Amino acid sequence: MDSFPIFLLDMDGVLIEPHGYRLSLQATLAYFTGRMGLGDLYPGEETIALLESINMTSEWDSTPIILAAVIDALLGENPGLVLPGDLLQACETVRYAGVQPPRLDFIRLADLLRPHFSPGSVFADLALRLNQPGSPFLPFPHLAGHPLAVSLLGRTRDLEGSLVTRVFQHFAVGSAGFEAAFGQPSLFAVGSYLQAYDRPLLLPGPRDRLLADWRAEKLGAAGYTARPSALVGVSDHSLLAYSPEAELVLDLVGLREIPLVGIGQVCWLAGQVGCSPDQFVKPSPVQALAAIGAAATRQVIPAVLAAERLASSGEAGFYRGFPALTINIFEDSAGSIRAVREAAGLLAGAGIPTQVRAWGIARSPVKRAALEQAGAELCEDINQALARALQENP
Numbered sequence: 001m002d003s004f005p006i007f008l009l010d011m012d013g014v015l016i017e018p019h020g021y022r023l024s025l026q027a028t029l030a031y032f033t034g035r036m037g038l039g040d041l042y043p044g045e046e047t048i049a050l051l052e053s054i055n056m057t058s059e060w061d062s063t064p065i066i067l068a069a070v071i072d073a074l075l076g077e078n079p080g081l082v083l084p085g086d087l088l089q090a091c092e093t094v095r096y097a098g099v100q101p102p103r104l105d106f107i108r109l110a111d112l113l114r115p116h117f118s119p120g121s122v123f124a125d126l127a128l129r130l131n132q133p134g135s136p137f138l139p140f141p142h143l144a145g146h147p148l149a150v151s152l153l154g155r156t157r158d159l160e161g162s163l164v165t166r167v168f169q170h171f172a173v174g175s176a177g178f179e180a181a182f183g184q185p186s187l188f189a190v191g192s193y194l195q196a197y198d199r200p201l202l203l204p205g206p207r208d209r210l211l212a213d214w215r216a217e218k219l220g221a222a223g224y225t226a227r228p229s230a231l232v233g234v235s236d237h238s239l240l241a242y243s244p245e246a247e248l249v250l251d252l253v254g255l256r257e258i259p260l261v262g263i264g265q266v267c268w269l270a271g272q273v274g275c276s277p278d279q280f281v282k283p284s285p286v287q288a289l290a291a292i293g294a295a296a297t298r299q300v301i302p303a304v305l306a307a308e309r310l311a312s313s314g315e316a317g318f319y320r321g322f323p324a325l326t327i328n329i330f331e332d333s334a335g336s337i338r339a340v341r342e343a344a345g346l347l348a349g350a351g352i353p354t355q356v357r358a359w360g361i362a363r364s365p366v367k368r369a370a371l372e373q374a375g376a377e378l379c380e381d382i383n384q385a386l387a388r389a390l391q392e393n394p
Contacts, residue, residue, distance in 0.1 A: 005219040006327045009258075009330050016200055026040070033067075035088065055334075063168055074094060112139055128154055174195070177192050194245060201381055210390065219393060225246050225263075228246065229265060230247060269290070283339040324353035325353070330382060341358075357377070358376040361380075361385055
């Protein structure tokens with residue numbers, strides 16, 4: 001074999017239809033806008049696709065940013081409206097004011113945030129930083145300097161710091177799952193939207209062929225996701241990263257055997273080297289390197305550590321003896337494809353010949369355009385993409 005094939009499998013929008021996260025986002029928005037007396041203000045799938053096209057792929061960003069857009073627009077359209085800094089109290093104030101649902105412009109917001117994003121950034125943090133009084137780039141001008149901006153956009157990866165994130169996690173994993181994962185009493189009773197509404201996109205035929213080739217060591221494969229994931233031997237109820245949400249996907253599609261590099265593994269790595277996890281999560285090349293290494297060796301923790309060493313200092317001992325690699329990335333995010341290409345470049349610099357085949361999986365015109373610009377071969381779904389990739393790697 002001239003080149004060893006690696007298959008990196010994204011999850012949301014690729015292996016599954018992520019209805020659970022979408023509905024959790026919608027339910028979280030409705031939890032707050034309902035308290036405002038405004039009803040359901042979910043902006044629709046095209047808006048979500050627009051936000052994802054600028055690499056805003058985490059609901060821990062998109063949920064508070066959409067809610068901030070709602071409140072900012074309310075303040076802009078109702079000059080006499082004065083809101084307290086506490087989010088729930090602000091919702092009640094809006095309800096008593098009896099205002100109408102506002103008009104929202106997410107195209108302007110996406111255009112404003114896009115140029116300022118870089119790998120390692122957190123969109124909620126970025127929006128809060130840009131929204132300081134005097135900034136020429138105000139995503140939410142009517143919230144500039146308002147304590148509500150911090151309540152909405154600050155510490156969105158901290159269960160204690162963000163009420164929006166705390167409510168979102170209730171819907172995502174359910175109240176029982178919330179208590180089990182985080183060791184805290186739930187705020188309200190609800191079942192897990194991930195378990196109830198996620199739908200598999202991967203069919204048994206392509207899955208079984210992939211698994212057969214993987215078991216026969218004809219290829220390497222790994223789950224590669226920005227979902228939270230559990231880590232054996234690590235228990236920290238304060239960290240969202242260790243919620244076993246990526247494992248739910250692998251169980252659902254029948255791929256629990258393959259290695260997994262999710263947010264839990266990235267968060268553990270960040271703790272080992274004293275960095276923020278967001279410096280390593282895709283679209284950073286570090287998580288991509290970790291997934292490639294895990295797929296090639298079936299060793300997750302050594303691969304995760306080696307990825308950071310190669311990216312930060314060029315240390316390549318882990319990769320000695322690697323064959324040439326053909327890295328097949330199955331993604332619906334252009335930013336993640338670029339991260340894999342950057343990771344491949346680091347491997348090539350370490351003396352490992354690599355080539356990348358990017359399989360772009362999306363139906364949204366916005367996402368398809370972004371994927372095509374990133375050099376992906378467009379496919380309707382994961383089954384078509386896997387069939388073509390497996391045929392090229394008999």
